[in-house]
Amino acid sequence: MISSASADQHFFARDALVVAREMIGATLGLDGAGGIIVETEAYRPDDPASHAFRGPTPRNAPMYGAPGSAYIYRSHGLHWCLNAVCLPGSAVLIRALQPQFGIATMQAKRGTNDDRLLCSGPGRLCQALGIDGSHNRLLLAEPPFEFSFSGTGPAAIVTGRRIGLTKGVESQWRFGLGGSRYLSRKF
Numbered sequence: 001m002i003s004s005a006s007a008d009q010h011f012f013a014r015d016a017l018v019v020a021r022e023m024i025g026a027t028l029g030l031d032g033a034g035g036i037i038v039e040t041e042a043y044r045p046d047d048p049a050s051h052a053f054r055g056p057t058p059r060n061a062p063m064y065g066a067p068g069s070a071y072i073y074r075s076h077g078l079h080w081c082l083n084a085v086c087l088p089g090s091a092v093l094i095r096a097l098q099p100q101f102g103i104a105t106m107q108a109k110r111g112t113n114d115d116r117l118l119c120s121g122p123g124r125l126c127q128a129l130g131i132d133g134s135h136n137r138l139l140l141a142e143p144p145f146e147f148s149f150s151g152t153g154p155a156a157i158v159t160g161r162r163i164g165l166t167k168g169v170e171s172q173w174r175f176g177l178g179g180s181r182y183l184s185r186k187f
Contacts, residue, residue, distance in 0.1 A: 094122065
């Protein structure tokens with residue numbers, strides 16, 4: 001289990017592709033609700049699909065902040081999305097969790113008892129955990145967030161194209177836990 005802020009910053013202060021793959025199997029939570037990360041997507045500053053592609057702006061400024069901090073934005077003006085900041089201008093979108101704790105809280109926030117639908121997709125994940133713009137720039141390994149590794153890696157990681165993009169669509173920068181029924185979409 002990662003236990004110090006400096007170790008967490010070291011983990012995140014790397015290439016987003018490496019971090020995205022290695023986040024599969026880690027535990028993420030907020031205020032006592034959360035689960036195992038089963039799906040991520042990587043974004044680099046030279047990636048045409050990245051918010052940082054054209055350089056720093058007020059919207060993407062958190063992507064140039066501390067490694068391991070949250071970059072949170074609204075997708076299409078509707079759903080919050082949670083990203084982990086990596087090297088400057090890069091981040092990992094956390095797409096799905098397998099619910100593990102605080103499930104009743106997540107069910108109430110999402111209005112469903114179907115555990116598979118609680119956190120399968122970045123918007124659902126943020127709604128279930130209560131993540132919004134007020135969490136932007138907070139460190140993922142410090143309260144109210146929780147971030148840790150169990151010490152055992154996932155059995156198999158699958159890769160594929162990222163979802164919902166019009167640019168950089170060929171990049172195989174989406175990672176998932178093989179066989180998970182909690183993915184936002186099959187690989």
